[in-house]
Structure formats: C-alpha cells, structure tokens
Amino acid sequence: MIDVMKHSWALLLGMLLLMVGNGLQGSLLGVRGAEAGFSAGTMSVVMSAYFAGFLVASRVVPGMIRRVGHVRVFAALGSFISAALILFPALQDPFAWTAGRVVLGFCFCGVYVTAESWLNNATTNETRGQTLSAYMIVQMIGIIVSQALLIIPDVSGFLLFVIPSVLVSISFAPILLSISPTPAFDSTKPMTLKELYDVSPLGMVGMFLMGGVFAAQFGMAAVYGTQAGLTLGQISIFVASFYVGALVMQYPLGWLSDRMDRRKLIMLVAAVGGTAAVAAILSGGFFWAVVGAALVIGGCANPLYSLLIAYTTDFLEPDDMASASAGLLFINGVGAIAGPLIIGYAMEMVGPAGFFMLIAVLLGLVTLYALYRMTRRASVPVDETGTYAPLSPSATPVFMEAAQEYAIDAAEEAEAEDAEAERVANG
Template sequence: MIGVLRQSWALLLGMLLLMVGNGLQGSLLGVRGSAAGFSAGTMSVVMSAYFAGFLVASRVVPGMIRRVGHVRVFAALGSFISAALILFPAIQDPFVWTAGRVVLGFCFCGVYVTAESWLNNATTNETRGQTLSAYMIVQMIGIIASQALLIIPDVSGFLLFVIPSVLVSISFAPILLSISPTPAFDSTKPMTLKELYRVSPLGMVGMFLMGGVFAAQFGMAAVYGTQAGLTLGQISIFVAAFYVGALVMQYPLGWLSDRMDRRKLIMLVALVGGLASLVALLSGGVFWAIVAAAAVIGGCSNPLYSLLIAYTTDFLQPEDMASASAGLLFINGLGAVAGPLIIGYVMEVVGPQGFFGLIAGLMGLVTLYALYRMTRRPAVPVAETSSYAPISPSATPVFMEAAQEYAIEAAEDAGTSGKPDP
C-alpha cells in the first residue's frame, strides 16, 4: 500500500479534495434549500438532477476525451464545477438549482472518468487491488471530512459555497502537475437490459433498487435532517455516519463474500439494512438512534453495490465482464435518478420519516428478491466465484472496468477462470 501511495499520491490527494467539495455541496444544498422554503418535493427534483447529469456523462465523456484529450476535458469540466458552485447562493431559484445540479453531476462524473483513467493507467497487475482499495478509501474519507465543514459559521451565505469551489480548483494542481495524458481509450458498449437480466436477474434488479438507496443517502439525507429539526452539527454527524459505516464494513463483508453463497449474504445484508431503517423510523427521531441506524444502513448499502457486481460476475466469462459492468452502472444510475424523486414525494405525504420508510422498503425488496432467486437456480460453488472488489456507488465506467480487470486477474491467479452457465 505504501508503494501505491508513493506512486499515486497526487491523484489520490486531488480526488480527496474533489470528494470534500462534492460531499459538502450535496449536504449544503439540502440545508439551504429548506431554509429558502423549498419543499421536500422540490428538493428531490434538485437532488435527482445530479444523478441525471452523472448518468449522461458516463456515456458522453469518453467520447469527449477521445476527441480533445484528458487534460482539456479535466480542466474544462473542473472550471464549470467551480462556477456552478458559486451560482447557487447567488440565484436561489429551484429551476436554476436543478440546472446547476445537472451541470455538477455531468462535470463531476467527467472529472472522475478522467482521473480514474489516469489512475488505472498507472497501476500494474500487482498493485491494482491495492490501488482500487486506496481510491475507494480516499473517496469515503473525503465525503466524511466534508461534513465537518457544514458547521462553519457563514454569515454572508456565500462562504460555504466558496469553500468547495476553492477545494475543487485546488484539487487540479497536484493532478495536472504530476501526470501526463493517457492514451485514448475505447468505451465499452453495455449489454442490453434483456441480456443483463438473463445473465443475472438479482444483479440487475438489486442494482436498480440500490441506486435509489444510495441516491437517498447522498442526495436527501440533509433534507431529512433539516425537516426533522436537526441542528447543523447533528446533520453533519448524521450524513457522515452513512459513509463511516460504509468504510468500516466494506472489507469484512467482502471477505465473507469470497467464502459463502453470495445470494445469502446479499439477502442478510439487505435485511439488516432494512431493519436498521425500521429502527430509525420507529425511534421517534432520537438523534443517536438515527445516527446508529445511518451507520448500519451505510455499512450495508455501499457493500451491497460491490456484492451485486461480484455476484453478477460469477455468471460471466472474462470477456463479457466490462460490458456487463457498464450495463449495471446504467441501471444503477436509473435507480439513482428515481430514488430522490420518490423519497421527496413520500416525505411530502408522510413527513420526514418517509426517508427511512422508503429505504426500508427498498432494502426489503432486495431481501425478498434475493430469497426468491435462491429458489430459481443453484448457488455457484464458492471455489468458482470471482474475487470481490470494493467499488463505490459513485464509480464511473473506468473504475468499474478496472475493478473487473482486477477480478479477472485474481481469478486467473487462483485458477478459477471458468464460469458456470447462467
């Protein structure tokens, strides 16, 4: 790991600063939107717009990079991010905020694609697994750290928007000054949804549902906090708890996934996440109860993303893994766009507790569908499963393909390259 940090410290530092900026703007808009009188339904549209932009960029940006190069795309999209962040406090209008979130989603995805392609190009077969782990840990730490900035006094109303803008601008320096452009790359064409469902119904359905859960965490948690009457300090702790749980549980659950039937583990993890949501729902808003529940939910939902990808990979030949990953990313993106919209509507109807109610429902559906799929075909023998790779729900196609390369290499090293028929 020391060697990975020595080789890629500039990229990892840049991504850390980017994630601090991105994590802060998401929570900050949730708080400021409620203060400006925006309803939960309105904020759900604003928050959903980020994931719509992210989804579009995952398809468009690779072509942009092929045409004009990594450096130009990285610098141009970064400039748009800094500009958009400054405009939010200047024009407090839901239509402007929605457009701004689309821009942020598109640009952040593009920046991630560019940075991850550099990072993947700098890794070797021997360091790929450690690099993926370091990158995911940096992402989580960045989001957790960003929540501490939420409590900085901001009398003018602009300071907390200026901070992420500055952080994003600074993040480009270590990246652009320490690396050179990578060769042009070809984006992978995703499987059709029909083909993906035939290969792994649980993988496809589960990724769609988990897209909604992740979008709720990243987009609507701060909105819930303001509507539930939490202070800024409490909101920062509450939002950070999701990612602390994710960081702590990713590797223990990954270790288990390589040693047992992944469907059982998916079912159990989703069940625990759903039960934690119900505890928060029934707690009456007791602060430390909802914080503990958030940590458990985050510790279940984020690893579930990686588990579902690993499970789907068990039914694929190595040459099909990249295209299947692109398809899973797309279906997860659709769920992420829909998630805040549905949660916003539910919160308007039943109040802030609808936030936990819908997460419980989504987790429950994953649990039941995993249980159903266990009756439809036999489990893949543990000795024939692919290796688990930790993947963040904010991963781009580049990172997904890098993770699949790692899974293929690990499987070949273990002599388990053959996969069962779907």
C-alpha cells in the same frame, strides 16, 4: 499499499479534495433549500438532477475525451464545477438549482472519468487491487471530512459555497502536474438490459433498487435532517455516519463474500439494513437512534453495490465482465434518479419518516428478491466465484472496468496456484 501511495499520491490527493467539495455541496444544498423555503418535493427534484447529469456524462464524456483529450476535458469540466458552485447562493430558485445540479452531476462524472483513467493507467496488475482499495477509501474519507465543514459559520451566505469551489479548483493542481503521458482511452459498450437480466436477474434488479438507496444517502440525507429539525452539527454527524459505516464494513463483508453463497450474504445484508431503517422510524426521530441506523444502513448498502457486481460476474466469461459492469452502472444510475423523487414525495406525505420508510422498502425488496432467486437456480460453488472488489457507488465506467480486470487477474492467479498445487500433489 505504500507503493501505491508513492506513485499515485498526487492523484489520490486530488480526488480527496474533489470528494470533499462534492460531499459538502450536496449537504449544503439540502440545508440551504430548507432555509429558502423549498419543500421536500422540490428538493427531491433538485437532488435527483445530479444523478441525471451523472448518468448522461457516463455515456457522453468518453466520446469527448477521445475527440479533444483528457487534459482539455478535465480542465473545462472543472471550470464549470467551480462556476456552478459559486452561482448557487446568487440564484436561489429551484429551476436554477436543478439546472446547476445537472451541470454538477455531468461535470463531476466527467472529472472522475478523466482522473480515474490516469490512475488506472498508473496501476500495474500487481497493485490494481490495492489501488482500488485506496481509491475507495479516499472517496469515503473525502465525503466524511466534507460534513465537518458544514458547521463553519457563514454569515454572508456565500462562504460555504466558495469553499467547495476552491477545493475543486485546487484539486486540479496535483492531478495535472503529476500525470504521466495521457493514456489511451476506450470505453466498453454496455449489455442491453435484456441481456443483463438474462445473465443475472438479481444483479440487475438489485442494482436498480440500490441506486435509490444510494441517492437517498448522498442526495436526501441533509434534506431529511432539516425536515427533522436537526442542528447543523447533528446533520453533519448524521450524513457522515452513512459513509463511516460503509468504510468500516466494506472489507469484512468482502471477505465473507469470497467464502459463502453471495446470494445468502446479499439477502442477509439487505435485511439488516432494512431492519435498521425500520428501527429509525420506530425511534420517533431520536437523534442517536437515527445516527446508529445511518451507520448500519451505510455499512450494508454501500458494500451491497460491490456484492451485486461480484455476484453478477460469477455468471460471466472474462470477456463479458466489462460490458456487464457498464450495464449495471447504467441501471443503478436510473434507480438513483428515481430515488430522491420518490423519497421527496414520501416525505411530503408522511413527514421526515418517509426518508427511512423508502430505504426500508427498497432494502426489503432486495431481501425478498434475493430469497426468491435462491429458489430459481443453483448457486455458484464458492471455489468457482470471482474475487470481490471494493467499489463506491460513485465509481465511473473506468474504475468499474479496472475492478473487473482485477477480478480476472485474481481468478487467473488462483487457477494457476491450484494447478501448481495439483501438479505437486501428483508428483
């Protein structure tokens, strides 16, 4: 890990600042939307727009990079992010905010793709696993730190929008000033949805459902907080709790996934997360109960993303892993677009409890479908499964492919070690 930090600290620092800026704007809009009188349904459209932009960018930006290069794409999209953040308080209109969120989703995805390609290019086979871990940790810490900024007094109404704009602008400096020669860029064509379903029905259905859960965390948690009457300090603690839970549980669950039937673990983890959401509903909105539920849900939902990818790749040849991952990323993005819209509708129908209600339903469906799939085909023997790679739901196709390279390398190393052990045993 020290070697990774030594060679990639500037890129990781830049990504940390980007995540702080992105995490703050998401929560800030949820709070300011309520102050402006926007309903939960209206805010759900605004929040969903980010994921629509992100999904489009994951398909479009690779072509942009091939045409004009990493540096130009990075600088152009970064400029649009800073401009959009400044315009939000000046244009307090739901249509303008929706358009702004599409722009932010598109641009943040493009910036992540560009920065991640540089980071992946600076990674060797020996350090790829550590780099993936460092990158995931930086992303989570960035979002957690961003929530603390939400409580800064903002008498003018502009300061909290200026802060993420400045952070995003500053983040370009360490990245652009430290990059190695521009890497070659290529993207993998995703599998068709039918091909993906044939390979792993649980992987495809689970990723779609988890897209809705992730969007609830990242897009609607602050909206829930305002609807539930939480103070700014309480909203910041509540939103951060999802990511603290994710950071704490990612590695223990990853360790378990390499040592047991992944379908059982997926079923159990989803069931625990769904139970936590039900407990939050039954608590009647008691603050520390919903914070505890957020910790558990985040600790279950974010690792489930990586678990579903790892489970799917257990049924693939190495050459097909990258294209399957790209397909999983796409279907997860579709679920992320739908998630806030459904949650917004539920919150308008039943109040703030609709937030946890939909999370409980989605995780319950993952639990039931995993149980059903366990009756349909035999599990992959534990000693034949691939290596779990920690990933954040905000990862782009670049790091999805890097994770698969890591899994392939780890599998090849394990096979070589087994072959060597067998050779020694046979004399």
